[in-house]
Amino acid sequence: MASFNDAKCWMLNGKKICRPSWMKNSYWILGSAGVIIYSDGEPAKVHINQTNAYDWEIWKEKKTLSDEKESMGTSHDFWYKEDKVKQFIRELKESEFLNGGMLGLINEKAGQGLI
DSSP, rough: BBHHOOOOOOHTTTOOOTTTTTTTOOOOOEEEGOOOTTSSSEEEBOOHHHHHHHBBOOOOOOOOOOHHHHHHHTTHHHHHHHHHHHHHHHHHTTTTGGGTHHHHHHHHHHHHOOO
């Protein structure tokens, strides 16, 4: 992470910049005539506080879980666990969650090593 002065240098060298608090796939880039452009192609509105920040970084595309799943394939352990979590959430919604049955379901799933 760096200062806005560092971020300006990165933009002058063709890099896209962002801050960690920004939404996924949001960045600034230097456009023609030195105008800072937002990721949607519109001129950026720079608040003075942005220039005082020290958490600037070079933007890296942030992939969604779906993108990652597609690139890794469906047989990977992570996706198996993700599917188990989704299954647990579905079961939780269908259970007696609102009627006080949640504790029993959580204990059951914990005993099975699912949570």
